[in-house]
Amino acid sequence: MDLIIRHARLKGQAGSWDIGINGDRIVALAEEIRDAGNIEVDAAGNLVMPTYVNGHIHLDKCFLQEKMRPNKDYTFGECLELTWEHKAHYTTEDILERAGRAVQEGILNGTTVFRAFADVDSYTELRGVEGLLALRERWRDVAHIEVVAFPQEGIVRDAGTRELLEEAMRMGADVVGGLPWFEMLDDEARAHIDFCFELAKQYDKDIHMLVDDTDNPLSRSLEYLAVKTLREGYQGRVSASHCGALAAYNETHAYKVMDLLKQANVSISSNPHISLVVQGRYDSEPIRRGITRVKQLWQHGVNVFSSQDDVADPFYPFGRNDQQEVVSYVCHTAHMAAPSEIEAAFDFVTYNAARALRLHGYGLEPGCKADLNVLAAPTVREVLRLQQPPGWVIRAGKVLAHTTLQREFIR
Numbered sequence: 001m002d003l004i005i006r007h008a009r010l011k012g013q014a015g016s017w018d019i020g021i022n023g024d025r026i027v028a029l030a031e032e033i034r035d036a037g038n039i040e041v042d043a044a045g046n047l048v049m050p051t052y053v054n055g056h057i058h059l060d061k062c063f064l065q066e067k068m069r070p071n072k073d074y075t076f077g078e079c080l081e082l083t084w085e086h087k088a089h090y091t092t093e094d095i096l097e098r099a100g101r102a103v104q105e106g107i108l109n110g111t112t113v114f115r116a117f118a119d120v121d122s123y124t125e126l127r128g129v130e131g132l133l134a135l136r137e138r139w140r141d142v143a144h145i146e147v148v149a150f151p152q153e154g155i156v157r158d159a160g161t162r163e164l165l166e167e168a169m170r171m172g173a174d175v176v177g178g179l180p181w182f183e184m185l186d187d188e189a190r191a192h193i194d195f196c197f198e199l200a201k202q203y204d205k206d207i208h209m210l211v212d213d214t215d216n217p218l219s220r221s222l223e224y225l226a227v228k229t230l231r232e233g234y235q236g237r238v239s240a241s242h243c244g245a246l247a248a249y250n251e252t253h254a255y256k257v258m259d260l261l262k263q264a265n266v267s268i269s270s271n272p273h274i275s276l277v278v279q280g281r282y283d284s285e286p287i288r289r290g291i292t293r294v295k296q297l298w299q300h301g302v303n304v305f306s307s308q309d310d311v312a313d314p315f316y317p318f319g320r321n322d323q324q325e326v327v328s329y330v331c332h333t334a335h336m337a338a339p340s341e342i343e344a345a346f347d348f349v350t351y352n353a354a355r356a357l358r359l360h361g362y363g364l365e366p367g368c369k370a371d372l373n374v375l376a377a378p379t380v381r382e383v384l385r386l387q388q389p390p391g392w393v394i395r396a397g398k399v400l401a402h403t404t405l406q407r408e409f410i411r
Helices: 076-087 092-108 127-138 161-171 186-203 221-231 244-248 251-264 272-278 294-300 323-333 339-347 351-356 380-386
Strands: 003-010 013-022 025-030 039-042 047-050 052-057 111-119 144-150 175-178 206-211 238-242 267-270 304-306 372-374 392-395 398-402
Touching (some): 003 392, 052 238, 052 323, 052 351, 111 127, 127 144, 127 161, 161 186, 186 206, 186 221, 206 221, 244 251, 267 351, 272 323, 304 323, 304 351, 323 380
Parallel strands (some): 003 039, 052 111, 175 206
Antiparallel strands (some): 047 372, 392 398
Protein backbone atom coordinates (compact mmCIF):
# COMPACT_ATOMS: atom_id res chain seq x y z
CA MET A 1 0.00 0.00 0.00
CA ASP A 2 1.08 3.57 -0.58
CA LEU A 3 0.44 4.71 3.00
CA ILE A 4 -0.73 3.04 6.21
CA ILE A 5 -1.78 4.82 9.39
CA ARG A 6 -1.17 2.49 12.33
CA HIS A 7 -2.71 2.35 15.81
CA ALA A 8 -5.47 4.90 15.20
CA ARG A 9 -8.46 5.64 17.40
CA LEU A 10 -11.72 6.20 15.53
CA LYS A 11 -14.56 8.37 16.81
CA GLY A 12 -17.33 6.23 18.21
CA GLN A 13 -15.45 2.93 17.83
CA ALA A 14 -13.51 0.89 20.35
CA GLY A 15 -10.05 -0.50 19.86
CA SER A 16 -7.08 0.35 17.68
CA TRP A 17 -7.30 0.52 13.89
CA ASP A 18 -5.05 0.58 10.85
CA ILE A 19 -6.04 2.62 7.80
CA GLY A 20 -4.68 1.61 4.41
CA ILE A 21 -4.41 4.07 1.51
CA ASN A 22 -3.69 3.55 -2.18
CA GLY A 23 -3.51 6.60 -4.39
CA ASP A 24 -6.02 9.15 -3.14
CA ARG A 25 -8.45 6.66 -1.55
CA ILE A 26 -8.86 4.68 1.64
CA VAL A 27 -8.78 1.01 0.64
CA ALA A 28 -8.67 -0.80 3.98
CA LEU A 29 -9.80 -0.31 7.56
CA ALA A 30 -8.93 -3.11 9.96
CA GLU A 31 -7.66 -3.83 13.44
CA GLU A 32 -4.45 -4.94 11.76
CA ILE A 33 -3.25 -4.55 8.17
CA ARG A 34 -0.52 -7.10 7.61
CA ASP A 35 0.76 -5.52 4.41
CA ALA A 36 3.57 -2.99 4.60
CA GLY A 37 3.10 0.59 3.46
CA ASN A 38 5.54 2.58 1.38
CA ILE A 39 4.98 5.23 4.04
CA GLU A 40 3.76 4.40 7.54
CA VAL A 41 2.43 6.87 10.09
CA ASP A 42 2.06 5.86 13.74
CA ALA A 43 -1.02 7.49 15.22
CA ALA A 44 0.12 6.18 18.63
CA GLY A 45 -3.43 5.68 19.84
CA ASN A 46 -4.59 9.15 18.86
CA LEU A 47 -7.80 10.03 17.07
CA VAL A 48 -7.94 10.04 13.27
CA MET A 49 -10.66 12.07 11.55
CA PRO A 50 -11.36 13.36 8.06
CA THR A 51 -9.74 16.74 7.52
CA TYR A 52 -11.68 19.79 8.67
CA VAL A 53 -14.07 21.76 6.48
CA ASN A 54 -14.25 25.55 6.83
CA GLY A 55 -17.56 26.31 5.18
CA HIS A 56 -17.50 30.12 5.49
CA ILE A 57 -14.41 32.31 5.32
CA HIS A 58 -13.72 35.71 3.75
CA LEU A 59 -10.32 35.04 2.23
CA ASP A 60 -10.38 38.23 0.17
CA LYS A 61 -10.37 40.31 3.40
CA CYS A 62 -7.99 38.27 5.55
CA PHE A 63 -5.02 40.05 7.17
CA LEU A 64 -6.31 43.54 6.28
CA GLN A 65 -5.83 44.27 10.00
CA GLU A 66 -2.15 44.68 9.23
CA LYS A 67 -2.74 47.69 7.02
CA MET A 68 -6.07 49.28 8.05
CA ARG A 69 -6.80 51.97 10.61
CA PRO A 70 -8.07 50.57 13.93
CA ASN A 71 -11.72 49.84 14.67
CA LYS A 72 -13.37 52.07 17.24
CA ASP A 73 -16.67 50.34 18.04
CA TYR A 74 -16.94 47.20 15.83
CA THR A 75 -20.43 48.02 14.62
CA PHE A 76 -21.36 46.45 11.30
CA GLY A 77 -21.39 49.85 9.59
CA GLU A 78 -17.90 50.71 10.78
CA CYS A 79 -16.57 47.33 9.65
CA LEU A 80 -18.00 47.95 6.19
CA GLU A 81 -16.44 51.41 6.00
CA LEU A 82 -13.01 50.09 6.93
CA THR A 83 -13.30 47.52 4.16
CA TRP A 84 -14.26 50.18 1.59
CA GLU A 85 -10.88 51.85 2.08
CA HIS A 86 -9.07 48.75 0.82
CA LYS A 87 -11.16 46.64 -1.48
CA ALA A 88 -11.40 49.25 -4.22
CA HIS A 89 -7.64 48.75 -4.56
CA TYR A 90 -7.50 44.95 -4.45
CA THR A 91 -5.16 43.25 -6.87
CA THR A 92 -4.97 39.57 -7.67
CA GLU A 93 -1.43 39.36 -6.34
CA ASP A 94 -2.42 41.09 -3.10
CA ILE A 95 -5.26 38.62 -2.55
CA LEU A 96 -3.07 35.65 -3.48
CA GLU A 97 -0.49 36.69 -0.90
CA ARG A 98 -2.89 37.37 1.98
CA ALA A 99 -5.32 34.54 1.26
CA GLY A 100 -2.48 32.12 0.57
CA ARG A 101 -1.14 32.77 4.07
CA ALA A 102 -4.56 31.95 5.51
CA VAL A 103 -4.91 28.77 3.46
CA GLN A 104 -1.47 27.56 4.54
CA GLU A 105 -2.30 28.35 8.15
CA GLY A 106 -5.57 26.44 7.81
CA ILE A 107 -3.84 23.40 6.33
CA LEU A 108 -1.33 23.31 9.19
CA ASN A 109 -4.34 23.31 11.52
CA GLY A 110 -5.97 20.43 9.65
CA THR A 111 -8.36 22.17 7.23
CA THR A 112 -8.23 21.23 3.55
CA VAL A 113 -11.66 22.48 2.41
CA PHE A 114 -12.52 26.19 2.28
CA ARG A 115 -15.70 27.89 1.08
CA ALA A 116 -14.29 31.34 0.36
CA PHE A 117 -16.50 34.43 0.01
CA ALA A 118 -15.47 37.14 -2.46
CA ASP A 119 -17.14 40.56 -2.24
CA VAL A 120 -18.99 41.57 -5.42
CA ASP A 121 -20.22 45.15 -5.29
CA SER A 122 -19.75 48.66 -6.63
CA TYR A 123 -16.58 49.16 -4.56
CA THR A 124 -14.59 46.07 -5.49
CA GLU A 125 -16.51 45.07 -8.65
CA LEU A 126 -15.01 41.68 -9.63
CA ARG A 127 -11.49 42.05 -8.25
CA GLY A 128 -12.23 39.82 -5.27
CA VAL A 129 -13.66 37.09 -7.49
CA GLU A 130 -10.66 37.30 -9.82
CA GLY A 131 -8.29 36.98 -6.86
CA LEU A 132 -10.05 33.99 -5.30
CA LEU A 133 -10.43 32.19 -8.64
CA ALA A 134 -6.66 32.56 -9.04
CA LEU A 135 -6.24 31.28 -5.47
CA ARG A 136 -8.42 28.26 -6.24
CA GLU A 137 -6.20 27.43 -9.21
CA ARG A 138 -2.91 28.00 -7.36
CA TRP A 139 -3.85 25.76 -4.42
CA ARG A 140 -5.92 23.14 -6.26
CA ASP A 141 -3.37 20.36 -5.67
CA VAL A 142 -3.44 20.75 -1.89
CA ALA A 143 -6.85 22.22 -0.99
CA HIS A 144 -10.46 22.23 -2.16
CA ILE A 145 -11.50 25.88 -2.48
CA GLU A 146 -15.00 27.00 -3.45
CA VAL A 147 -15.53 30.62 -4.49
CA VAL A 148 -18.74 32.33 -3.38
CA ALA A 149 -19.85 35.45 -5.28
CA PHE A 150 -21.00 37.52 -2.31
CA PRO A 151 -22.95 40.84 -2.49
CA GLN A 152 -21.48 42.43 0.66
CA GLU A 153 -23.29 45.74 0.04
CA GLY A 154 -26.64 44.21 -0.85
CA ILE A 155 -28.19 43.82 -4.30
CA VAL A 156 -31.16 46.17 -4.43
CA ARG A 157 -29.42 48.92 -2.46
CA ASP A 158 -26.15 48.68 -4.45
CA ALA A 159 -26.81 49.56 -8.08
CA GLY A 160 -25.06 47.36 -10.62
CA THR A 161 -24.51 44.39 -8.31
CA ARG A 162 -27.01 42.17 -10.16
CA GLU A 163 -24.98 42.43 -13.34
CA LEU A 164 -21.72 41.92 -11.45
CA LEU A 165 -23.04 38.75 -9.80
CA GLU A 166 -24.13 37.39 -13.15
CA GLU A 167 -20.66 38.04 -14.54
CA ALA A 168 -19.05 36.41 -11.49
CA MET A 169 -20.98 33.22 -12.19
CA ARG A 170 -19.96 33.34 -15.85
CA MET A 171 -16.35 33.69 -14.72
CA GLY A 172 -16.59 30.42 -12.78
CA ALA A 173 -17.69 31.19 -9.22
CA ASP A 174 -18.89 28.02 -7.49
CA VAL A 175 -21.65 29.30 -5.20
CA VAL A 176 -24.22 32.13 -5.26
CA GLY A 177 -23.94 34.25 -2.13
CA GLY A 178 -26.44 36.57 -0.54
CA LEU A 179 -26.97 39.14 2.23
CA PRO A 180 -30.73 39.75 2.23
CA TRP A 181 -31.11 41.18 5.73
CA PHE A 182 -28.94 44.18 4.80
CA GLU A 183 -31.48 45.51 2.29
CA MET A 184 -33.49 48.54 3.42
CA LEU A 185 -36.99 47.03 3.26
CA ASP A 186 -38.47 43.57 3.83
CA ASP A 187 -39.79 43.47 0.25
CA GLU A 188 -36.29 44.23 -1.01
CA ALA A 189 -34.82 41.45 1.16
CA ARG A 190 -37.25 39.02 -0.46
CA ALA A 191 -36.38 40.37 -3.92
CA HIS A 192 -32.72 39.81 -3.04
CA ILE A 193 -33.42 36.16 -2.21
CA ASP A 194 -35.54 35.70 -5.33
CA PHE A 195 -32.75 36.98 -7.56
CA CYS A 196 -30.18 34.70 -5.93
CA PHE A 197 -32.38 31.69 -6.62
CA GLU A 198 -32.85 32.73 -10.23
CA LEU A 199 -29.10 33.02 -10.66
CA ALA A 200 -28.35 29.74 -8.88
CA LYS A 201 -30.88 27.83 -10.97
CA GLN A 202 -29.57 29.38 -14.17
CA TYR A 203 -26.05 28.12 -13.44
CA ASP A 204 -27.04 25.04 -11.40
CA LYS A 205 -25.14 26.27 -8.35
CA ASP A 206 -25.67 26.02 -4.61
CA ILE A 207 -26.59 29.02 -2.47
CA HIS A 208 -24.94 30.31 0.71
CA MET A 209 -26.36 33.47 2.29
CA LEU A 210 -25.48 35.48 5.38
CA VAL A 211 -28.91 35.80 6.94
CA ASP A 212 -30.28 37.99 9.74
CA ASP A 213 -26.82 38.78 11.09
CA THR A 214 -28.32 41.07 13.71
CA ASP A 215 -29.87 41.03 17.18
CA ASN A 216 -33.03 42.63 15.76
CA PRO A 217 -36.06 40.33 16.28
CA LEU A 218 -37.81 42.06 13.37
CA SER A 219 -35.24 40.77 10.87
CA ARG A 220 -37.13 37.91 9.20
CA SER A 221 -35.34 36.89 6.00
CA LEU A 222 -34.48 33.39 7.28
CA GLU A 223 -38.03 32.10 7.18
CA TYR A 224 -38.51 33.43 3.64
CA LEU A 225 -35.28 31.72 2.59
CA ALA A 226 -36.55 28.40 3.98
CA VAL A 227 -39.92 28.73 2.25
CA LYS A 228 -38.27 29.77 -1.03
CA THR A 229 -35.98 26.73 -0.81
CA LEU A 230 -39.00 24.46 -0.45
CA ARG A 231 -40.96 26.07 -3.27
CA GLU A 232 -37.99 26.01 -5.66
CA GLY A 233 -37.17 22.37 -4.87
CA TYR A 234 -33.67 23.37 -3.70
CA GLN A 235 -33.59 21.26 -0.53
CA GLY A 236 -30.07 20.36 0.57
CA ARG A 237 -28.45 23.01 -1.63
CA VAL A 238 -28.84 26.08 0.58
CA SER A 239 -26.81 27.25 3.58
CA ALA A 240 -27.36 30.22 5.85
CA SER A 241 -24.73 31.74 8.12
CA HIS A 242 -25.08 33.64 11.41
CA CYS A 243 -28.91 33.82 11.74
CA GLY A 244 -28.49 35.77 14.97
CA ALA A 245 -32.00 37.25 14.94
CA LEU A 246 -33.39 33.74 15.38
CA ALA A 247 -32.10 33.87 18.96
CA ALA A 248 -34.12 37.06 19.56
CA TYR A 249 -37.46 35.65 18.32
CA ASN A 250 -40.15 34.57 20.74
CA GLU A 251 -40.25 30.81 21.22
CA THR A 252 -43.37 30.23 19.12
CA HIS A 253 -41.96 31.97 16.06
CA ALA A 254 -38.50 30.48 16.56
CA TYR A 255 -39.92 26.96 16.49
CA LYS A 256 -41.90 27.76 13.36
CA VAL A 257 -38.70 28.90 11.61
CA MET A 258 -36.71 25.90 12.84
CA ASP A 259 -39.43 23.59 11.53
CA LEU A 260 -39.21 25.28 8.13
CA LEU A 261 -35.43 24.98 8.07
CA LYS A 262 -35.64 21.28 8.81
CA GLN A 263 -38.28 20.72 6.11
CA ALA A 264 -36.20 22.66 3.58
CA ASN A 265 -32.96 20.92 4.61
CA VAL A 266 -31.22 24.29 4.91
CA SER A 267 -27.84 24.04 6.65
CA ILE A 268 -27.00 26.65 9.28
CA SER A 269 -23.45 27.88 9.88
CA SER A 270 -22.69 29.40 13.26
CA ASN A 271 -19.49 31.44 13.34
CA PRO A 272 -19.12 32.10 17.08
CA HIS A 273 -15.94 34.19 17.00
CA ILE A 274 -17.41 36.97 14.90
CA SER A 275 -20.84 36.85 16.56
CA LEU A 276 -19.29 37.36 19.99
CA VAL A 277 -17.39 40.43 18.78
CA VAL A 278 -19.90 42.16 16.50
CA GLN A 279 -23.31 41.38 18.02
CA GLY A 280 -24.77 42.79 21.22
CA ARG A 281 -23.15 46.16 20.57
CA TYR A 282 -26.38 48.02 21.38
CA ASP A 283 -27.14 45.97 24.51
CA SER A 284 -26.70 47.10 28.07
CA GLU A 285 -26.09 44.34 30.60
CA PRO A 286 -26.84 41.50 30.22
CA ILE A 287 -25.17 41.54 26.81
CA ARG A 288 -26.23 38.77 24.45
CA ARG A 289 -23.70 36.32 23.07
CA GLY A 290 -24.86 37.02 19.52
CA ILE A 291 -24.92 33.43 18.25
CA THR A 292 -27.97 31.73 16.81
CA ARG A 293 -29.88 28.90 18.54
CA VAL A 294 -27.11 26.39 17.85
CA LYS A 295 -28.09 23.79 20.43
CA GLN A 296 -31.81 24.01 19.69
CA LEU A 297 -31.24 23.77 15.93
CA TRP A 298 -29.06 20.70 16.41
CA GLN A 299 -31.62 19.09 18.72
CA HIS A 300 -34.33 19.96 16.19
CA GLY A 301 -32.54 17.96 13.48
CA VAL A 302 -31.25 20.90 11.43
CA ASN A 303 -27.81 20.39 9.87
CA VAL A 304 -25.57 22.77 11.85
CA PHE A 305 -21.95 23.46 10.96
CA SER A 306 -19.36 25.97 12.18
CA SER A 307 -16.78 28.10 10.43
CA GLN A 308 -13.94 30.53 11.10
CA ASP A 309 -15.47 33.32 8.96
CA ASP A 310 -12.82 36.03 9.46
CA VAL A 311 -9.05 36.13 9.94
CA ALA A 312 -7.55 39.44 11.10
CA ASP A 313 -9.85 41.64 9.01
CA PRO A 314 -12.10 44.67 9.66
CA PHE A 315 -14.79 42.47 11.22
CA TYR A 316 -12.59 40.44 13.58
CA PRO A 317 -9.11 41.17 14.97
CA PHE A 318 -8.02 37.59 15.63
CA GLY A 319 -8.60 34.25 13.91
CA ARG A 320 -6.09 31.43 13.48
CA ASN A 321 -7.98 29.54 10.79
CA ASP A 322 -8.26 26.74 13.32
CA GLN A 323 -11.46 24.70 13.29
CA GLN A 324 -10.61 23.06 16.62
CA GLU A 325 -10.70 26.52 18.18
CA VAL A 326 -14.02 27.14 16.44
CA VAL A 327 -15.52 24.00 18.01
CA SER A 328 -14.26 25.09 21.42
CA TYR A 329 -16.01 28.44 21.00
CA VAL A 330 -19.21 26.64 19.97
CA CYS A 331 -19.12 24.45 23.06
CA HIS A 332 -18.67 27.49 25.29
CA THR A 333 -21.18 29.84 23.68
CA ALA A 334 -23.90 27.26 22.96
CA HIS A 335 -23.64 25.48 26.33
CA MET A 336 -22.63 22.24 24.64
CA ALA A 337 -20.46 20.75 27.37
CA ALA A 338 -22.01 17.33 28.01
CA PRO A 339 -20.09 14.43 26.42
CA SER A 340 -22.66 13.81 23.67
CA GLU A 341 -22.82 17.54 22.93
CA ILE A 342 -19.04 17.86 22.61
CA GLU A 343 -19.02 14.93 20.18
CA ALA A 344 -21.82 16.54 18.17
CA ALA A 345 -20.07 19.92 18.05
CA PHE A 346 -16.97 18.25 16.61
CA ASP A 347 -19.14 17.04 13.73
CA PHE A 348 -19.92 20.70 12.97
CA VAL A 349 -16.47 21.11 11.39
CA THR A 350 -16.31 17.64 9.84
CA TYR A 351 -19.32 15.59 8.74
CA ASN A 352 -21.98 18.30 9.07
CA ALA A 353 -19.88 20.82 7.18
CA ALA A 354 -19.16 18.24 4.47
CA ARG A 355 -22.89 17.60 4.16
CA ALA A 356 -23.60 21.33 3.80
CA LEU A 357 -21.01 21.64 1.02
CA ARG A 358 -22.19 18.36 -0.55
CA LEU A 359 -18.67 16.94 -0.59
CA HIS A 360 -18.43 13.57 -2.28
CA GLY A 361 -16.29 10.80 -0.83
CA TYR A 362 -15.87 12.45 2.57
CA GLY A 363 -15.37 10.08 5.49
CA LEU A 364 -13.37 7.20 6.89
CA GLU A 365 -14.86 4.24 5.06
CA PRO A 366 -13.01 2.31 2.35
CA GLY A 367 -13.61 4.13 -0.93
CA CYS A 368 -13.62 7.57 0.72
CA LYS A 369 -11.02 10.16 -0.17
CA ALA A 370 -7.82 9.85 1.84
CA ASP A 371 -8.11 13.30 3.42
CA LEU A 372 -7.23 12.63 7.05
CA ASN A 373 -6.01 14.29 10.22
CA VAL A 374 -3.97 12.31 12.71
CA LEU A 375 -4.84 14.33 15.79
CA ALA A 376 -2.78 15.03 18.88
CA ALA A 377 -5.02 13.32 21.44
CA PRO A 378 -7.07 10.11 21.71
CA THR A 379 -10.54 11.64 22.24
CA VAL A 380 -12.56 14.57 20.96
CA ARG A 381 -12.69 16.13 24.40
CA GLU A 382 -8.91 15.95 24.79
CA VAL A 383 -8.36 17.35 21.28
CA LEU A 384 -10.49 20.35 22.23
CA ARG A 385 -9.02 20.70 25.71
CA LEU A 386 -5.41 20.68 24.56
CA GLN A 387 -5.92 22.70 21.35
CA GLN A 388 -2.82 21.23 19.69
CA PRO A 389 -2.60 21.05 15.88
CA PRO A 390 -2.84 17.68 14.14
CA GLY A 391 0.34 15.67 14.13
CA TRP A 392 -0.23 14.74 10.50
CA VAL A 393 -2.43 16.28 7.80
CA ILE A 394 -3.00 14.06 4.78
CA ARG A 395 -4.83 14.98 1.58
CA ALA A 396 -5.40 12.72 -1.41
CA GLY A 397 -3.13 10.17 0.25
CA LYS A 398 -0.17 12.55 0.52
CA VAL A 399 1.25 14.11 3.65
CA LEU A 400 0.76 17.89 3.61
CA ALA A 401 1.89 18.75 7.12
CA HIS A 402 3.65 17.19 10.07
CA THR A 403 3.72 18.95 13.43
CA THR A 404 5.65 17.95 16.51
CA LEU A 405 5.29 19.58 19.90
CA GLN A 406 8.23 19.43 22.27
CA ARG A 407 7.96 20.84 25.76
CA GLU A 408 10.27 20.34 28.69
CA PHE A 409 9.38 20.90 32.31
CA ILE A 410 12.40 21.99 34.32
CA ARG A 411 11.84 22.14 38.03
